[in-house]
Amino acid sequence: MRIAVIGYGAIGRFVIEHLHADPSIEVCAVFSVPQPANCAAPLVDSIEALLSKKPELVVECAGHQALRDAGEAVIRGGADLLVASVGALADPALEQTLRRAAANAGGRLLIPGGALGGIDALSAAREAGLDSVEYSGRKAPSAWKGTPAENMIALASVTTAQTFLECDARMAALRFPQNANVVAALALAGLGFEKTKVRLIVDPTADGNTHSFMARGAFGEISTTIRSITLPSNPKTSVLAPFSLIHAIKKRAGLILV
Structure with a gap:
């Protein structure tokens, strides 16, 4: 291909x-x-x-x-x-x-799943009856440098994990284009941008990027948490993000059917 x-x-x-x-x-x-x-x-x-x-x-x-x-x-x-x-x-x-x-x-x-797992299950849950989707993204201070987070919290002074933004997926994706692409994938797979709730956290003890979401509805509940190491050249990006693209390319080529 x-x-x-x-x-x-x-x-x-x-x-x-x-x-x-x-x-x-x-x-x-x-x-x-x-x-x-x-x-x-x-x-x-x-x-x-x-x-x-x-x-x-x-x-x-x-x-x-x-x-x-x-x-x-x-x-x-x-x-x-x-x-x-x-x-x-x-x-x-x-x-x-x-x-x-x-x-x-x-x-x-x-649209790839990026660094987030469970996108296929969320899409199925939308068909079965989906009421709520809540996402939490936790990253080290270095991953939030050069973003609007610098104006929301003193990154260099954080000593414990702190939430610095709670909003919907549309605001998170547009304000944090290098950090929050996963919330857009989550919104597109599930309830849409306004109904997908987002919490962004800075954690000085984080040794990777942690992505979690909880979905509830008539189908039951989905809860996923993934901690991914970051790209050595870019701490904002989980290493699973480019591997998600590679997987999608190989799937499109017919090399992977899962």
């Missing part, structure tokens, strides 16, 4: 390097701004050039603005689009634009 990648930061580079070991998947193009000095796949200088390589699947790994800039063109170009920056879909206008493009073009919008 021919794939192309948008973005060659920590996640894009990780995904490409791990796919090189699989001879059934070819990374035919990479578009990244600025262009990296060294890239393990062919570089192109525009989305149009990327689509000219005829990828079956395009993997977005470049952030919310990249999805806004390129998402519709990719789907209308006939390629499936696998989204890492799921939180961008908390923007109602962008979500509707991409949904319309997928409904009227050859490409599909694919």
Whole structure:
């Protein structure tokens, strides 16, 4: 299967390097701004050039603005689009634009579970009868640096775990684009952005990123907790996030059916 990648930061580079070991998947193009000095796949200088390589699947790994800039063109170009920056879909206008493009073009919008487990069970629970979904994200102070959390709590002075924000999934995803993509996936799989409750926590004792959610409804209850180590190059990102993309790519290629 021919794939192309948008973005060659920590996640894009990780995904490409791990796919090189699989001879059934070819990374035919990479578009990244600025262009990296060294890239393990062919570089192109525009989305149009990327689509000219005829990828079956395009993997977005470049952030919310990249999805806004390129998402519709990719789907209308006939390629499936696998989204890492799921939180961008908390923007109602962008979500509707991409949904319309997928409904009227050859490409599909694919949402991975990211660093969060139990997304498939949550989707099933929505069909069976889902009343509430509550998420909790716990990360070390370093993971919240460079985010609005710096204006909400004195990160350097925290000595015990503290909640610094409680809100709905839409606010969390839009205010924390590098930290809260999982809550967008949770919202899309479950009750939607407004009805998905979010709690963000800074914990100086955390040795990874911990994602938990509780869902209740006519079906019963779902409770999941995952603690993932972070990418060495980016403490904001759980290592399971890029591996979720890799799994989705291999599944799309027909190599994994689970």
